[in-house]
Amino acid sequence: MTDQAIAGRRLAERDNRLSDEMFITSLVAGAAVALFLLASILVPNFFQFQNVVNLVTNNWAVISLGVGVTFLLVSGNFDLSVGGIVALSGVLAVWFAQSTEGANALSSGWGMPTWLAMVCALIGAMLIGAINAVFVVALRVPSIIVTLGTMMLARGIAQVVTQGSQRNTNLPSDFGVLGNMTMFGTSIKLPVVLMAVLILVAVFVERKTVFGRLTYLIGANPVASRLSGVDNARHVIKLYLFSAAMAGAVGILLASEFKSGFSNRGMLMEFDALVISLLGGVAIAGGFGSVIGMFFGAIILATVTSAATGLVLSPDWQFTLKAIAVFIAIMAQTWALARRHA
């Protein structure tokens, strides 16, 4: 065989192998399953079907936030504002829906019908996303600093609207419907089903659409993507608006579930969303990662924390455990990729 043929065959062999991304994703999925089995051995009553369901249903909010955060990370940008947006949109939805004649400032709102209040709250959330986009794209401020600022801005507005506490009176009776509706005659609630749909759509967009593939190109090599005629700025603007809209929806659903707008809701959710993306193999430098990986990252985090609670560790362990989990995940992924290419 000629050298060329050998090289060609090597290329073909490489194509038949998994891509690095699928390799890492399956690694993460394997780790999630292994951790679950390990926890089942160590923790009594852990190995139950209901427990598996709980790992997902208890974390629908963070997983939904993780979708937008993952897309942005793949494009090479941070979004730490999602936790603040969760608080803001929830508070706004409640405030807009509260009837106008309350006994005091915290019990009277704008008197909008529920659907309109929720739509307006969603628009409010997307405004924060627009601020993110303006600062990152037009002013070229590093996204980590911008989104830390908008995280505080969003939560700050929520705190001012609720005067530092919460609004939960004088709500229309249908306000709690969306967040508490159960589906298919089971105890699974609507938000969990929406999360599942979101994941499926996100996987499709990520794998099979031009938009999804461009996100990877922009993250991997922004100069190349611009030179090949991609409007990077516009793409990143869309991603920030999408992420803010998802965070807004999560905030509204949570407000509906608890029938209250609480200014401290979603605290640290931005870090959890980032943590599960990292656990799921999304590279911070951009251009690498997947929504499925993020999903399994969430399962890993949920398994670790719920197993820790099962082992009667104090809740104070959660910060230390998260730190160790992220550290191990990053080192393991770097090591696995290095070995693979060696």
Added chain:
Amino acid sequence: MTDLTQNPTSGDRVKRFLKDYYIYLVLILVVVVLSTANLDKFPLFERGNFLSERNIINILRISAPILTLAGAFTLLMISGYIDLSVGSAMSLSAVVYAMLVINGVPFLPAFVATVLLGVLLGAINGFLVIRLKITPVIATLITLSLYKGIALLLVEDGVSAIKSGGDLKMPGWFNDYGRDGVLFGLPWAFWVAILVTIAMIIAQDRMKLGKYAAATGGNPTAAKLSGINTARTVILLYVLVGVCAALAGIARSSFMSLGDPLSGDGMELTAILVVLLGGTAFSGGEGRVLKSFIGALIIMSLTVGMLTLVPAYFQTLVVGTALLLAAASNHLVSRRDSEN
């Protein structure tokens, strides 16, 4: 900082002047506004204006932690790196210092031990970033979580902080360091902050460290090729930030007379805000320690002064807005001519 234009126009000169002196103008503006505002109702100010001796002493005492941190944090950001774990390192140091003191360790050994802890915490950050090559943001997010977690674990379940209770009693001298006036009515913690800042200014202007930091942030490849050990520079800067975080933790815990595992929460945001306000470029390479120090004074005057004018729940909104404005103005002032 070098201006390569040969014939500066008057517009350039105004821009240059603004760039060099705006931070002092802002400080003067803030002080003028706060001294003309009616602050009678607020107990911290007693009666009288913002510039009363008692009020100035109060603000400077509360500011000791951020004033201690600002200098080293500036140098780290000039080198193009960031440390999100400073708040947690500060909490952990506060808890450890309080634990040592409550268990009968005298002031000096406890102080030295806590500073050594700061060296360790900074070195861990440096190790993760330089040796294990983890992105600074992620590496210091990991240690943010880790240090905070350890601080929470050191405090017993059901107790919010290390403080007098049970068999253990905090000695009476514990808050002297953070509260007791030793010179001009200001406590040791403040004077240590001043000493640290002077040391950082010397490090920036007269020592290799400052030049190496600027070179590393300006163009890491060029710095490496010209023989600068960028790895050692960055690790050293992380250690410096760790030490300053430990000093800030000691100041905070002796001011509050307890070791609170949440006392440093949000400090990383304040530090970033202060450094950006001082005009340090995010991309690294540019910035002044002294300007960050002034930036810290501005932020502390604003936060304390604001409490008199608006309810406390406006604080997050104002700090967030300030961070965004500082980031935007920083961009406008220090925009490079050639943007790609």
